Amino acid sequence: QVQLVESGGGLVQAGGSLRLSCAASGRTFSAYSMGWFRQAPGKEREFVAVIGWSGGSTYYVDSVRGRFTISRDNAKNTAYLQMNSLKPEDTAVYYCAATRYYFRRTAHDYDYWGQGTQVTVSS
Secondary structure (H helix, E strand, O other): OEEEEEEOOEEEEOOOOEEEEEEEEEOOHHHOEEEEEEEOOOOOOEEEEEEOOOOOOEEEOOOOEOOEEEEEEOOOOEEEEEEOOOOHHHOEEEEEEEEOOOOOOOHHHOOEEOOOEEEEEEO
């Protein structure tokens, strides 16, 4: 069992930055790939980014590539999502998730989920 707790969401103006954190407890954090997903009102949950077990491999959805950076610190059992140049269309609840499979981009492949943190970008 892995427990995930996100933090760092909030209200920011367009062009601003936020850094989300995902603190994990329970089983060995480094054994899981970590992903970030988001869900806007009335829309399905969307993949945002994934990072492999050691942090050496990352992948992003096209809409955030070049603006967002996913990272992890296995010593601290924490994953991060640095979000720069935020746009109003980035407004959503952001979720971190853990998967025992390597480098997955679909929600149903993930075993554990956090409760989500709201990110609101004003224009």
